[in-house]
Amino acid sequence: MLKKEGQIRIPAGCAISGIMNKKGKRFSGEMIIDSISVMHERSNGLGGGFAAYGIYPDHKDSFAFHLFYDSKVAQRETEEFLKKYYDIELAEAIPTRKVSSIKDSPIIMRYFAKPKIDELYKSELNEDDFTVKFVFKVNNGIDGAFVVSSGKNMGVFKAVGYPEDVGEFYKLENMYGYIWTAHGRFPTNTPGWWGGAHPFNLLGYSVVHNGELSSYGSNREYLRQNGYKCSLQTDTEVVAYLFDLYYRKHKLPVDIVCKILAPPMWDEINRMPREQKRLYKSLRAVYGLGLMNGPFSVIISTDTGLIALNDRIKLRPLVVAKKGDMMFIASEESAIRAVCENPQKVWHPRGGEPVIELLDKTVSTYIEHKYIREVTA
Amino acid sequence: MSLSFLTPEFIVLRDRERCNNCGLCIKLCSFQAHYYGEKQQRVVSDDKKCVNCQYCVVKCPKNALIVKKHPLEFRQHDYWNDTSIKDIYKQAETGGVLLTGMGNDKKFPIYWDKMVLNASQVTNPSIDPLREPMELKTFLGKKPSRLEVDNKGNLISHMPPQLELEIPVMFGGMSFGSISYNAFKALATAAKEAGTYFNTGEGGLHRDFYDFADNTIVQVASGRFGVNQEYLDHSAAVEIKIGQGAKPGIGGHLPGEKVGEEVSKTRMIPIGSDAISPAPHHDIYSIEDLRQLIYAIKETTDYKKPVLVKIAAVHNVAAIASGIARAGADIIVIDGFRAGTGAAPTRIRDNVGIPIELAIAAVDDRLKDEGIRNQVSIVASGGIRNSSDVIKAIALGADAVSIATAALVAMGCHMCQKCYTGKCNWGITTQNPELVKRLDPDEAARRLINLLRAWSIEIKEMLGGMGINAIESLKGNRLMLRGIGLSEVELKILGISHAGE
Ligand code: SF4
Numbered sequence: 001m002l003k004k005e006g007q008i009r010i011p012a013g014c015a016i017s018g019i020m021n022k023k024g025k026r027f028s029g030e031m032i033i034d035s036i037s038v039m040h041e042r043s044n045g046l047g048g049g050f051a052a053y054g055i056y057p058d059h060k061d062s063f064a065f066h067l068f069y070d071s072k073v074a075q076r077e078t079e080e081f082l083k084k085y086y087d088i089e090l091a092e093a094i095p096t097r098k099v100s101s102i103k104d105s106p107i108i109m110r111y112f113a114k115p116k117i118d119e120l121y122k123s124e125l126n127e128d129d130f131t132v133k134f135v136f137k138v139n140n141g142i143d144g145a146f147v148v149s150s151g152k153n154m155g156v157f158k159a160v161g162y163p164e165d166v167g168e169f170y171k172l173e174n175m176y177g178y179i180w181t182a183h184g185r186f187p188t189n190t191p192g193w194w195g196g197a198h199p200f201n202l203l204g205y206s207v208v209h210n211g212e213l214s215s216y217g218s219n220r221e222y223l224r225q226n227g228y229k230c231s232l233q234t235d236t237e238v239v240a241y242l243f244d245l246y247y248r249k250h251k252l253p254v255d256i257v258c259k260i261l262a263p264p265m266w267d268e269i270n271r272m273p274r275e276q277k278r279l280y281k282s283l284r285a286v287y288g289l290g291l292m293n294g295p296f297s298v299i300i301s302t303d304t305g306l307i308a309l310n311d312r313i314k315l316r317p318l319v320v321a322k323k324g325d326m327m328f329i330a331s332e333e334s335a336i337r338a339v340c341e342n343p344q345k346v347w348h349p350r351g352g353e354p355v356i357e358l359l360d361k362t363v364s365t366y367i368e369h370k371y372i373r374e375v376t377a
Numbered sequence: 378m379s380l381s382f383l384t385p386e387f388i389v390l391r392d393r394e395r396c397n398n399c400g401l402c403i404k405l406c407s408f409q410a411h412y413y414g415e416k417q418q419r420v421v422s423d424d425k426k427c428v429n430c431q432y433c434v435v436k437c438p439k440n441a442l443i444v445k446k447h448p449l450e451f452r453q454h455d456y457w458n459d460t461s462i463k464d465i466y467k468q469a470e471t472g473g474v475l476l477t478g479m480g481n482d483k484k485f486p487i488y489w490d491k492m493v494l495n496a497s498q499v500t501n502p503s504i505d506p507l508r509e510p511m512e513l514k515t516f517l518g519k520k521p522s523r524l525e526v527d528n529k530g531n532l533i534s535h536m537p538p539q540l541e542l543e544i545p546v547m548f549g550g551m552s553f554g555s556i557s558y559n560a561f562k563a564l565a566t567a568a569k570e571a572g573t574y575f576n577t578g579e580g581g582l583h584r585d586f587y588d589f590a591d592n593t594i595v596q597v598a599s600g601r602f603g604v605n606q607e608y609l610d611h612s613a614a615v616e617i618k619i620g621q622g623a624k625p626g627i628g629g630h631l632p633g634e635k636v637g638e639e640v641s642k643t644r645m646i647p648i649g650s651d652a653i654s655p656a657p658h659h660d661i662y663s664i665e666d667l668r669q670l671i672y673a674i675k676e677t678t679d680y681k682k683p684v685l686v687k688i689a690a691v692h693n694v695a696a697i698a699s700g701i702a703r704a705g706a707d708i709i710v711i712d713g714f715r716a717g718t719g720a721a722p723t724r725i726r727d728n729v730g731i732p733i734e735l736a737i738a739a740v741d742d743r744l745k746d747e748g749i750r751n752q753v754s755i756v757a758s759g760g761i762r763n764s765s766d767v768i769k770a771i772a773l774g775a776d777a778v779s780i781a782t783a784a785l786v787a788m789g790c791h792m793c794q795k796c797y798t799g800k801c802n803w804g805i806t807t808q809n810p811e812l813v814k815r816l817d818p819d820e821a822a823r824r825l826i827n828l829l830r831a832w833s834i835e836i837k838e839m840l841g842g843m844g845i846n847a848i849e850s851l852k853g854n855r856l857m858l859r860g861i862g863l864s865e866v867e868l869k870i871l872g873i874s875h876a877g878e
């Protein structure tokens with residue numbers, strides 16, 4: 001019998017795409033669908049999905065939980081559990097339309113909810129940690145329930161299918177967000193499980209990822225020791241948790257986080273000025289198990305910006321472009337040009353050189369700019 | 378003297394056509410197995426004295442010599458085999474403890490050889506080390522669980538002292554005394570050249586080697602030979618030796634014959650006296666005592682040097698290692714039951730301790746489960762034979778390995794297991810100046826450097842095959858291993874799946 005994702009690890013190749021309006025202006029999901037559909041060849045219909053930010057302005061202070069249920073029983077159990085710890089503002093089915101290629105849909109719900117104050121006090125956790133705990137409990141403890149996303153004013157929409165069909169299924173052309181990311185999956189096995197599609201989300205972070213981590217075994221062990229249970233056995237999950245660990249828990253600057261995930265080579269570190277060298281040596285010595293080895297290109301989105309990162313020797317494609325307030329990231333340049341005529345700047349970030357764009361202002365990291373390669377648009 | 382029942386273990390075959398009676402082998406053999414037979418009027422051999430070190434075989438200008446295992450002359454009996462019978466003869470004759478050198482030579486399972494590695498195919502490209510950087514740099518020492526960095530990218534945290542290795546292979550503890558001056562020098566030279574560390578064993582550090590301090594790990598063992606402030610100062614790190622894999626539970630023994638002038642000065646003991654270190658440290662009877670010694674050493678060295686604690690892999694190794702980590706050690710060295718030594722009681726060598734492969738997995742698991750794995754590095758030693766053993770040790774959870782027997786073999790050791798006699802024909806485990814001269818320290822260092830270089834190339838190739846370009850991504854990455862022909866229990870302890878799963 002075929003094992004479900006989570007019981008085994010399924011390598012996958014992929015297409016990824018990300019679009020942001022830096023001023024926070026919201027735009028329809030149509031644009032990202034158009035972009036990702038150009039890369040149809042890079043996926044095989046076994047997984048597609050989108051993350052969208054700014055889509056729930058009316059509920060922007062509540063956690064927006066998107067959930068998949070295999071059964072009514074799982075739904076009832078989860079809702080009981082949710083009610084126990086959260087005040088639910090609104091519970092509703094996520095609107096979908098029939099699309100011939102999308103089959104075997106689970107029950108798809110969303111809830112806007114806030115942690116119950118007394119439960120929060122009792123737990124002695126902050127809102128985020130409280131919610132992370134809740135998500136882990138549902139995903140690992142309730143059979144047939146899966147939290148698809150758990151951020152505020154954002155949501156993940158995914159399914160087994162080609163991404164453009166998934167977009168149609170979820171009626172994303174009617175959704176408006178200021179950041180969109182998308183993913184088309186090419187798994188080497190046929191799990192047929194909706195939860196296994198990307199983006200992968202935790203709180204406000206979402207990850208779309210193309211690649212396979214050869215360091216998966218070390219990374220997963222390291223995360224386990226830091227309290228993360230990798231229940232899906234996907235590399236994407238590892239990326240999301242590592243980012244959460246370093247950025248949210250260790251409070252490291254985002255460019256440093258990227259330099260842990262894809263550190264510079266020793267040759268480069270040895271040429272650095274003294275203090276910088278000390279920093280990078282320490283980072284590699286302490287965070288060596290957080291290094292993501294093997295081929296990957298990844299887009300990490302948060303409610304405040306987009307991060308694009310390649311593995312250290314650029315074994316997977318990644319292109320970035322800018323035009324006005326718009327910023328585009330994709331596996332292939334064609335996916336950008338499909339939705340943006342005449343970008344002002346197009347470049348291929350080097351392996352391990354992160355591109356970090358925040359809303360409304362460009363964070364000038366001391367690493368980023370020197371590697372930007374201008375190409376004639 | 379009564380007649381000995383012992384029969385020769387080896388036979389020396391001399392090709393009479395080739396042998397021109399030059400007599401070189403007579404001069405060469407420190408065990409005096411060759412002599413000039415007056416009756417025969419030619420060079421002949423006494424099989425009984427030969428230990429099969431192959432020195433004469435290699436050096437004979439006419440290639441006239443062959444040494445072979447003596448054909449079994451006892452009647453076949455699977456239980457009472459020739460070793461068990463001969464051991465009884467020996468003890469009945471001498472009334473003494475059986476002694477031996479090198480490591481456990483019994484037929485226990487070799488788990489290294491029952492594990493296979495992974496390689497990338499299609500979904501994940503392999504990396505070609507000839508074209509892409511492949512990084513083996515390894516840090517040993519306590520790591521904080523997190524670092525603090527300010528917004529400008531300045532490191533705020535303080536890093537505890539680390540050993541920095543260019544290849545995750547060090548030389549294990551071998552004392553000046555058990556090995557010769559030249560062998561010691563070769564190890565020091567090679568460690569420096571290759572960017573790794575050698576270890577003084579419990580024999581102190583001869584002043585001539587103070588220049589190698591940055592690559593020296595000095596040992597503090599139960600005999601405290603040669604330990605003083607100057608000794609501790611001329612080191613990169615200090616190792617407290619609690620036990621060793623070749624003889625867990627007992628102390629060291631350097632026979633008086635091996636204690637000449639230089640050894641005596643270095644160890645701070647009289648010439649010709651046996652150097653016997655007690656089984657336990659007489660100031661360590663419990664874990665809290667170990668903590669005191671660790672901190673005494675840290676105080677003396679200004680908290681600038683990592684402290685290693687070396688133990689033999691025994692049944693309860695995981696719990697012991699956890700205690701050692703909590704006692705404040707920066708690095709734990711676990712020495713498996715295949716570890717070699719200059720001299721050990723045969724019964725202990727062959728029957729005490731557990732395989733290093735199982736010990737690494739058990740210790741790594743335990744430290745991880747207790748959430749203290751980052752507080753301490755693990756060095757595995759005891760019978761590491763080649764680069765794939767190294768890779769497998771790291772995938773099981775070790776940070777680095779130490780080699781000692783393999784280093785001696787690189788210098789010329791032919792595994793005759795007679796190190797305790799002090800008559801090593803290869804000039805390695807002897808103090809006899811005539812024999813020591815046979816080992817050219819520069820040549821021996823070159824051979825050691827070659828060995829490390831060859832291993833590092835092989836390690837890089839295997840890493841690249843797995844799609845990994847930095848050794849840290851292999852650490853504890855047991856998904857890269859599969860077992861072959863192992864039982865459920867063995868697989869569970871090793872924390873790996875069976876091949877085909
Ligand atoms: S002990 Fe060594 S040198 Fe002596 S005869 Fe035997 S093999 Fe030759």
Ligand code: SF4
Nearest residue numbers: 790791793794796801
């Ligand atoms: S070091 Fe010398 S005495 Fe010891 S086993 Fe090797 S060759 Fe024999």
